[in-house]
Amino acid sequence: MTLSVPTANAVDLRTEPVDRVFDQVEQSLGVHLDRETVVRKRRSVGARTDRDSWVRIERRGLDRVGKQGWDGAACAEALQGVAKPTWYGSVSWRGASEGVMWRADETALLPGAPVGTSIVAVDPDVSDGWWGALNASLDALAAQQSNRIATPDTESITQLLVNETIWSVFPKSLDTTVEQWRLAHADLNWANVTAPEFCLFDWEDWGMAPRGLDAATLWGASLAVPALAERVRRERREDFASRDGMVMTLFVAAKILGPHAHPEDPRLVPARAVSEQVIKELQAG
Template sequence: MTLRSVDLRKEPVEAVLNRVERSLGVCLDQETVVRKRRSLGARTDRDTWVRIERRGLDRIGVQGGDGTASAEALLGIAKPAWLAGVAWRDETEAVMWRADETELLPGPPVGSAVVAEGPQLSDEWWAALNASLDALAAQHTNRIATPDTETLTQELVTGTVHSAFPGIDTAVTEWRPAHADFNWANITAPEFCVFDWEDWGMAPCGLDAANLWGASLAVPALADRVRSERREDLESRDGKLMTLFVAAKILGPYADPEDPRLVPARKAAEQLLRELQAS
């Protein structure tokens, strides 16, 4: 059965919100409801936040759909605490709905996923980012990252990179835990905190740093700062491969001709290809 393509920004969601309220015993503040393509969020009457996701059963895989809850076991990372959750199967479609209640964020997101202007971030903020990513990479999990709900495998890495750069050796040598959706919309400021953990799991070393670099390319100084702060990740062979993986998503078959990141991504990719082919 082909799963119907759904954009929750356009779908009626009152029944879903009502079910979440009954299941978690909360009242959602309708004025705070945030709609995204495959998720909803709202503040509750007990000063917490509830995130609701719609995910096809074919996108759950062996690890289930409990990323936010399972991330509660991660230590040393600035993230909102998980408090409660509920999941159910849709009555008419091959879809799982899941709602997770967490602490409120300490501040607003830095920006949209991809920023066009450089945010004002303190040295303390960057230190907190580094501490959290280092702590995450040092932990252990059986989960596999699912960026964009796709299970991150060697085959996915190869297919994505070769869609823009055919022939390059894409063999990954080191896998570590990663957030897997590490962009400016999922990070807060002025106090650093990273949220939306539904896709976290094992990934090639450097994925999170490469994602943030790619989300910063429209602001060259910001992209350079990301590279400088996460140099150890991004200068490893796997880090270079993940940077190429991110560049391939920008430059590949679905490239947006209006994307301001095209030129810097292409320039970076050319340099990376030379370095990887020489190694």
């Protein structure tokens, strides 16, 4: 007999009341959350505490917790050479409604403000030093190993997922076999990095992934600003020039160009143009 995992109803924490959740976190972690500093996202909320730390709270269905759990922030403490906030502690509990779990992670405060929203429409104009720190962190991350599997968009990235995502938009004749798997943050966008000092946060989804996933993800988040997207490709040129980097470029582009694409999305034209070039290069071998 196969036991099914209860599925949680979709909830947008940008609009849902979370006072009771805050009360639970305060009691469990022994902190006071400053309601004036609350930042709401679709599946997480966060706030500053009275001991100069930050608490991020996430709601996730049991079906989305996965085999590796969802202790990404805690596990990321083992990573070396990566600019990220120090993790202090956490608490998790099962919600009153079946199939729902909550988790709160307390970390050091960020050294600066998030650069912007996940997808930017204006060049954030970060410094050359910022790009250098980004590269140093991504290179240090890629040089390490873990048994964690990256979960971009909370879905474990596998060869099958790569194939299906790319082939849903591009020719099925394309060979999308991944050759190199490296550690990745797996949610590298402009809402998860700070400036002027570089810091990479929100480590819930990190793990092993095809080489170039992070570079391609940041590129996809930059496409509405052509010069910025080109800067990403230039800074991470070795990733993009690799075969796996090309495959990841198509993986990200397929999500932009797929059936749910908005016809006025400014990323559509550049994503299609780069994809056509990448396909030619892959087919040429």
